[in-house]
Amino acid sequence: MKNQNSLFVVFCLCLTVGFVAAYAGFVGHFNGHDQYELRLAQLQKQVEKEKFNNALLTYQLKDFQQSVAQVLPDDKKLQANYELRNFAAVVRSPASEDAIDLSAVLYEKGKKYFNDKDYDKAIKEFNGLLDKFPLSQHGVEAHFFIAESYFLKKDFRSSLTEIDNMVTQFPQHDLTGFILLRMGQISELNNQTEEASEIYKTVSKNFKNEDLKKQAKKLAQSVEYR
Incomplete structure (x- = not known):
């Protein structure tokens, strides 16, 4: 059990x-x-x-x-895209004065100051254009005239800053190539001839505009023959 x-x-x-x-x-x-x-x-x-x-x-x-399309007005297809974008922006925005693109007026006003050698007022107008109309088709020209105005004022530091902005935003635009020649000249003024020569050669090699290439080659030769 x-x-x-x-x-x-x-x-x-x-x-x-x-x-x-x-x-x-x-x-x-x-x-x-x-x-x-x-x-x-x-x-x-x-x-x-x-x-x-x-x-x-x-x-x-x-x-x-x-x-980017707005900085290439010669390309009709890209320009059409830019105009379409502007139209869309106006449609999305409430009816106001801000919707009206007055960048051309500011551009012509700034250019007049530049031609009159009133570079301070020119810089002010072009900066106002860029602030109010960042997508304006005159944006690249505004940057160019700001950099050129600083150069002619001999404010080389400010000119170089604006040149750097152009290289960053519009690396292949002809005006960027032309303003890079100013960078080379600034280097020459600072006795940096080798750097200046490299800038001129780079412009000559990487841009297609024939007038620009000729100027770059001529400046490069002038540096080498010193």
């Missing part, structure tokens, strides 16, 4: 251990499943975030291309 009771106790213990093991496996299985679903949800969120970022980058690229 005693042996039977012992066997019964052993049986009960084995059964209990089995239930505990089964329960642990059951819980572990569903906990693992929950973790898998959580990880899957995180991955889905990450994919959606990447899609959004890609869409944002695409939009920013198109926006940048339209902004």
Whole structure:
């Protein structure tokens, strides 16, 4: 009888251990499943975030291309894109004087001051143009006249700062090439003839405008023959 009771106790213990093991496996299985679903949800969120970022980058690229188009008025296709962008901006904006593009008026006023050698007023007008109408088709010319005005005022530090802005914003524009010649001349004035020579050679090599290339080559030769 005693042996039977012992066997019964052993049986009960084995059964209990089995239930505990089964329960642990059951819980572990569903906990693992929950973790898998959580990880899957995180991955889905990450994919959606990447899609959004890609869409944002695409939009920013198109926006940048339209902004660059305004500095190339000779290209009718790019100019059309710029005009379309301006039209869209006017449509999105409330009716106000700010929607009217008066950049041409400011440009002509600044150019008149420049021709009259009133360089301080010219700089003020062109800076006003850039502040009020950053997408104006006269933007690159405004930067050029600001840099040139500083050069003629012999404020070479300010001129170099504006030249750097042009190189950054309009690296392939002919006016950038012409203003780089001023950078070379500033280098010459500082007795940095090797640097000046390199600037002239770079302009001659990288710009297609024939008048610009001729001037760059002529300046480079004048430095070499010193």
